Amino acid sequence: MKNKFGFILVKPQLGENIGACARSLKNFGFSKLIIVSPKQSWPNTKAKATSVGAFDIIKKTKIYNNTYEAINNFNIVFSLSARKRDINKKHISISQFLNIIKSKHDTNFGFMFGPEASGLSNDDLSLSNYVLQIPTSQKFKSLNLSHSLTVVCYEIFKLINLKKFNKENKNIKISNKKKISSLVFHLEKLLEAKGFFVPKEKKHSMLMNINNLIYRLEPNDKELRILASIISSLAKKNINLN
Helix, strand or coil: CHHHEEEEEECCCCHHHHHHHHHHHHHCCCCCEEEECCCCCCCCHHHHHHHHHHHHHHHHCEEECCHHHHCCCCCEEEEECCCCCCCCCEEECHHHHHHHHHHCCCCCEEEEECCCCCCCCHHHHCCCCEEECCCCCCCCCCCCHHHHHHHHHHHHHHHHHHHHHHHHHCCCCECCHHHHHHHHHHHHHHHHHCCCCCCHHHHHHHHHHHHHHHHCCCCEHHHHHHHHHHHHHHHCCCCCCC
16 A cells, blocks of 8 residues: 555755655655655765665655656645645645545555755646645744655554554453452552551542542553552552652
8 A cells, every 4th residue: 555655856955855755764664755856966875875774765766857757657646835825726734635545545646845945836836736734833834854754654654554553452452340440449458558548538539539540541451460469569568759
């Protein structure tokens, strides 16, 4: 599925940023890097140096002379822009672009990033379907090229892996309330023996606070046993947390 996503750098100025972008792609399992008219010569030694373990992506990077050719194989293209542009394009948020990805099947998505100093031109933006804006501080909106790409990669990675993550975690069985009640009862008896409930008329409210704390946990049986062992061990010693 990750082959459906391509990342297009339009006229990047610094080889270091290209290398950092390649590294981010590999961090999140992507591999399709496309460059339009890089300012520095290509292949670029600085891009290789900063890519660290992602030089394989640098080697496979496709170079185009213009944006038209670079986006040919994509069905939907998102342009990244730090500011709202006065063009007839729908400006969307992170959550909106994720919804678009979820709703489209058998679709190749491209993400287009502009030069570090100026961003994408209106001409380049006009070739995209949507303008995607990453929320940042109003006082300093501009993101570094590789940082912007990393945010997009992370959001897609999270979306793709959410189903897998949830499936994996279905195997983790949460302890039932009966076992949690046994732990709370054990804790209450230990606290009672230590003279914790002072004054006695506040015991009920103090227990209710303990219940609120422990019952909202979702431990599995192993975690619950560890917690019970910790409580039992601490009960044998006077612990001063000050």
